[in-house]
Amino acid sequence: MSALRVICWILLQVLPSVGFFMALYGDWVRKNLAIAIPVWLVVQVGAVLEANRGRVQKLLAHRSARRRLRTYSQAVVSQIVHLIPGIPEPIDRTEVDTIAKLLKLRQRVLLVGEAGTGKTGILWALASQLCDRPLILLDARDFADCKSFEDMGQRLALTGVGIVDCLRRWGRRRRAVLVLDQCDSVMHTAAGNLVLDFVMNCSAEPRLGLVFVTRPHESKGMVDLLKIKSDVLTREVKSQPLSANEATRLLECIGVTSPTPEVTELARNLLELSMIGDLVQTNGADSLEGIDGELGLWERYRLSLAGREGATRSPDAAIAERAIGLAAESLKHLRGTCQLTSPRTREDERLLSRQVLVKDVGERYRFRHERFRDYLFAWDATKRKQWSLADIKDAIGAGQAGVVSDWVVRLYEEMDDGLAASFLAEMLND
Numbered sequence: 001m002s003a004l005r006v007i008c009w010i011l012l013q014v015l016p017s018v019g020f021f022m023a024l025y026g027d028w029v030r031k032n033l034a035i036a037i038p039v040w041l042v043v044q045v046g047a048v049l050e051a052n053r054g055r056v057q058k059l060l061a062h063r064s065a066r067r068r069l070r071t072y073s074q075a076v077v078s079q080i081v082h083l084i085p086g087i088p089e090p091i092d093r094t095e096v097d098t099i100a101k102l103l104k105l106r107q108r109v110l111l112v113g114e115a116g117t118g119k120t121g122i123l124w125a126l127a128s129q130l131c132d133r134p135l136i137l138l139d140a141r142d143f144a145d146c147k148s149f150e151d152m153g154q155r156l157a158l159t160g161v162g163i164v165d166c167l168r169r170w171g172r173r174r175r176a177v178l179v180l181d182q183c184d185s186v187m188h189t190a191a192g193n194l195v196l197d198f199v200m201n202c203s204a205e206p207r208l209g210l211v212f213v214t215r216p217h218e219s220k221g222m223v224d225l226l227k228i229k230s231d232v233l234t235r236e237v238k239s240q241p242l243s244a245n246e247a248t249r250l251l252e253c254i255g256v257t258s259p260t261p262e263v264t265e266l267a268r269n270l271l272e273l274s275m276i277g278d279l280v281q282t283n284g285a286d287s288l289e290g291i292d293g294e295l296g297l298w299e300r301y302r303l304s305l306a307g308r309e310g311a312t313r314s315p316d317a318a319i320a321e322r323a324i325g326l327a328a329e330s331l332k333h334l335r336g337t338c339q340l341t342s343p344r345t346r347e348d349e350r351l352l353s354r355q356v357l358v359k360d361v362g363e364r365y366r367f368r369h370e371r372f373r374d375y376l377f378a379w380d381a382t383k384r385k386q387w388s389l390a391d392i393k394d395a396i397g398a399g400q401a402g403v404v405s406d407w408v409v410r411l412y413e414e415m416d417d418g419l420a421a422s423f424l425a426e427m428l429n430d
Contacts, residue, residue, distance in 0.1 A: 061160030062169060066134075068157050069166070073137045076181075079359055081368055082124040084270070085277035086254035091270070093118060095237055096125045102235050103130075103177060103209040111213045113239025115371050116271025119213050122239060123179055126211070133209065134176040136167065140186045140195055144334040147194065149201075164201045171208025178202060183214040189334065189399065241268040254280050262292050271369055275301045278354065295410060298375050305356065322347035323356060327376040330367060331396040331404070337364035378407030382415065389426040 113119045153163040170176040247267035254277045267273045279287045306320045329338040337360045351357045360366045367373035381387040392401045412420035
């Protein structure tokens with residue numbers, strides 16, 4: 001409710017008593033007008049507010065909740081790394097205009113895309129484009145250990161009003177847009193059904209814009225989300241990889257003037273384009289020589305962490321070791337974050353300067369690329385430890401074991417077909 005509406009509402013409550021007041025104290029009022037009117041207004045407004053204490057408290061609670069949601073959302077948006085190293089401007093995405101048009105038509109949107117296709121960058125651009133509507137960007141991973149809507153509200157420090165009620169009211173009055181990112185990350189947790197219920201309850205308000213972001217075929221819970229698409233998520237927008245021509249143009253911007261076909265194909269994935277840009281900015285275009293596929297790129301990037309910046313780059317295995325340890329810690333944490341020591345070590349500073357780690361909400365950190373985190377753990381589990389599926393489950397839990405299994409199989413195939421076959425057999429029998 002706007003301030004003008006509040007004032008008008010109060011006046012409507014107090015004006016009926018004006019005639020009665022003037023009939024009793026008219027002569028005194030006319031003689032002491034400067035004192036009488038302010039006193040009368042204070043008394044009447046106080047009486048109205050007291051009589052409507054519940055409505056006023058609810059109004060203030062909703063206003064406070066909206067302010068907290070804005071603060072949280074702005075923090076999440078500010079932490080999105082939307083630039084590719086070596087490319088000064090964000091990459092234009094046609095998906096942004098498509099989503100904005102669907103929201104204007106009051107249609108729900110399911111943004112689907114594989115890792116590295118730029119879903120989070122699309123959200124950053126969407127937040128910049130929807131200037132006329134409040135946008136609330138929530139990260140589903142923040143609710144991975146929640147058991148109820150009340151827990152979700154407490155996680156966001158909302159008091160006196162439920163999170164669903166607040167969002168519906170905001171949508172009804174201001175056509176707010178709710179964006180729920182990382183839906184697939186919680187589908188294999190206990191909070192999966194809670195997130196689905198949250199989606200359904202928020203969708204009851206038709207003027208609340210809804211955008212849900214996920215990767216396809218991530219977990220069994222993802223199937224449940226797609227089943228309700230016909231009722232809630234009326235349109236699906238796919239986050240597409242770059243075209244070969246666009247990838248070539250962006251590689252030239254980075255400084256790769258004659259890319260191999262293999263590097264060009266890798267650059268169509270924004271996650272891998274970002275890694276290419278980081279390698280080129282740190283070690284020069286020659287650092288891409290010999291890369292013939294995804295595994296080669298990720299291994300080259302891992303090795304680059306052990307190099308020092310400067311004219312001479314001597315190996316420093318402690319940095320890569322620290323990254324592997326933080327990858328395991330992040331995989332074990334429900335929200336996929338990790339804690340850095342205070343004061344920060346030289347290794348931590350290096351990982352932050354290379355943007356391997358980025359700031360999360362609060363005092364924790366997360367890997368900029370979750371797939372690189374998964375690769376680091378899988379590399380350590382295969383190349384040095386030769387872990388079985390049971391070993392991986394013991395280390396990071398059954399749910400996260402499924403996240404890294406793809407990398408484990410691929411790395412074992414590179415090492416020994418027998419190891420890969422043994423691991424696949426263990427997965428099939430699980």
